[in-house]
Structures are given as C-alpha cells and as structure tokens.
Amino acid sequence: MPELPEVETVRRGLSPVMEGATIVSVEQRRADLRFPFPDGFAEKLAGRRIMSLGRRAKYLLVHLDIDLVLICHLGMSGSFRVEEADAGHVPGSFHHERSKDTLHDHVVFHLKDDRTRSARVIFNDPRRFGFMLFGGRDCLESHPLLSGLGIEPTGNALDGALLNTLLRERRAPLKAALLDQRLIAGLGNIYVCEALWRAGLSPRRRAGSIASTRRPSTPRTELLARSIRETIADAIAAGGSSLRDYVQADGSLGYFQHSFSVYDREGQPCRKSGCGGTVERIVQSGRSTFYCPACQR
Numbered sequence: 001m002p003e004l005p006e007v008e009t010v011r012r013g014l015s016p017v018m019e020g021a022t023i024v025s026v027e028q029r030r031a032d033l034r035f036p037f038p039d040g041f042a043e044k045l046a047g048r049r050i051m052s053l054g055r056r057a058k059y060l061l062v063h064l065d066i067d068l069v070l071i072c073h074l075g076m077s078g079s080f081r082v083e084e085a086d087a088g089h090v091p092g093s094f095h096h097e098r099s100k101d102t103l104h105d106h107v108v109f110h111l112k113d114d115r116t117r118s119a120r121v122i123f124n125d126p127r128r129f130g131f132m133l134f135g136g137r138d139c140l141e142s143h144p145l146l147s148g149l150g151i152e153p154t155g156n157a158l159d160g161a162l163l164n165t166l167l168r169e170r171r172a173p174l175k176a177a178l179l180d181q182r183l184i185a186g187l188g189n190i191y192v193c194e195a196l197w198r199a200g201l202s203p204r205r206r207a208g209s210i211a212s213t214r215r216p217s218t219p220r221t222e223l224l225a226r227s228i229r230e231t232i233a234d235a236i237a238a239g240g241s242s243l244r245d246y247v248q249a250d251g252s253l254g255y256f257q258h259s260f261s262v263y264d265r266e267g268q269p270c271r272k273s274g275c276g277g278t279v280e281r282i283v284q285s286g287r288s289t290f291y292c293p294a295c296q297r
C-alpha cells in the first residue's frame with residue numbers, strides 16, 4: 001500500500017501538469033472503485049480549473065475554482081499516469097510496482113493549460129481499493145474522511161512535547177500507537193518501523209513508557225519526533241529524485257526497496273554502525289514489524 005511519502009511524491013509529480021490547468025472533460029469508465037463515484041462526477045469536473053493540488057495524510061486533494069474539492073485515495077494499487085503530447089510517465093515509485101495495463105485505466109482527466117497545451121492524467125487501479133469523492137472546500141476538515149485525522153508527520157508541529165501528550169496515557173505497544181491515524185495521520189507500517197529503528201526504540205515497548213506525565217517532554221519523545229520527521233522527509237526527498245528520473249524515462253526505480261533500514265530485512269545485519277545485531281520480524285496487530293532487538297530498546 002502506498003504510504004505518505006509515495007503519495008506526496010505523486011502530488012509533486014502531478015502538480016506541474018494539474019495546477020492551473022482546466023479540466024476539459026473526464027472519462028469515467030466504471031460506476032465504482034472502492035466506493036461508487038459521486039453522482040454527476042464527470043459533469044461536475046468538466047470545465048473547472050484546478051487551483052491547487054494538496055495532500056492530507058494519504059489523500060490527494062484537488063482544489064477546484066468552485067466550492068468543490070476532489071478527494072483521491074490510491075488504495076492498494078492505484079497510480080496516476082501523465083500522458084503529454086511528447087511522452088508519458090508515472091510520477092512516484094512504489095514498493096510494489098504499479099500496473100501499466102490500460103485495462104485498469106478507470107478515470108481519464110483531459111486537461112489543457114493556458115497555452116492550450118493538452119495532457120491526460122490517467123488513474124489506473126487493478127485492485128480498485130482506491131476512490132474519488134467530493135468534499136466542500138469550506139468544510140473540508142469536517143469531511144468524514146478527514147475529520148478524525150491526527151497531526152501530519154511532515155511538519156515541525158510534530159515535536160517532542162506533542163508526542164509526549166499523545167502517548168503518555170497509551171498502554172498499547174509503541175508501534176500500534178504510532179499507527180493510530182487519530183494521533184498521527186498518514187504514518188504507515190513501513191515508516192513506523194523505520195522511524196523506531198532510527199530512534200533506537202523497541203516497537204514492543206508500552207507507548208506511555210517513553211513519555212512523562214510530569215514534564216512536557218522527554219529525551220525519548222524528542223528523539224522519536226525528530227526521527228519520524230526525518231524518516232518521512234528523507235523518503236520524500238528520495239521520491240523527488242526518483243521523480244526527475246521518471247520524467248526522462250519510464251523505468252522501475254523502486255527506490256524504496258533499496259533505502260529501507262529495517263523494513264523487509266529479516267535476518268540481515270542491522271545497518272546501525274557498531275550495532276552488530278540482526279533484524280528480526282515479529283507480528284503485531286496482524287502486521288509485520290521489523291526491528292533490531294540489539295539497538296532498539
């Protein structure tokens with residue numbers, strides 16, 4: 001499943017094509033994906049200008065020139081493909097390669113920009129867990145999909161004091177608390193494993209054990225907050241560099257496979273210098289956790 005850095009990379013890849021463009025028409029090739037498309041989906045989008053392309057957690061937000069926001073989710077296997085007059089490319093790269101089978105092209109946005117250059121933005125999704133819904137611009141934060149979401153892990157708002165507040169009453173394992181979207185939004189299995197490794201904290205430890213009920217923060221909440229922000233920022237930066245390559249050639253870079261520190265590395269040596277431990281895999285809440293028992297305490 002695409003995680004936040006992949007969605008952010010997709011957003012950055014699409015924004016030069018979509019922002020400021022006018023939607024000439026939309027081809028909707030099915031009645032539903034994970035959910036039915038909204039009534040009048042194509043008609044409501046036709047003729048609208050795209051003001052900006054945003055993101056909240058793992059939702060792409062297409063802000064239009066009316067009180068309407070198109071909320072898109074990639075689901076398990078969704079991807080966007082850009083086809084311009086000269087070439088096509090898939091923005092972003094993914095742990096699991098994206099489908100290029102046109103059989104799974106479910107939505108096609110026909111765009112033109114101010115200089116009447118045209119482009120097509122195509123949504124492809126073999127497993128159809130993705131979706132597109134509408135929200136109102138002025139009440140977006142209260143949309144059922146968005147209203148319960150916690151803080152973004154990308155900005156400085158996620159600091160040691162906030163993490164201390166979020167975790168101090170939590171008895172769940174630290175990993176489960178970090179996956180709770182009501183606390184931190186958009187953080188998924190891969191980057192929780194990576195951030196905990198970076199912070200040297202065990203995914204098994206009780207979440208509240210790194211926080212304090214008396215002090216505003218602890219060295220461990222400070223370190224973990226920084227580790228989360230850095231892990232996400234590094235992944236987005238890696239996505240950005242893959243994006244430049246994608247624009248030139250439609251290759252399969254799969255940068256995520258190569259840049260993991262613990263995720264998917266069971267039985268391999270820990271990458272922390274001087275550690276000497278071996279990465280283990282355990283199952284927590286039905287999901288694989290990868291960690292190094294030697295340096296993650």
Ligand SMILES: [Zn+2]
Pocket residue numbers: 270271272275276277278292293294295296
């Ligand atoms: Zn280690």
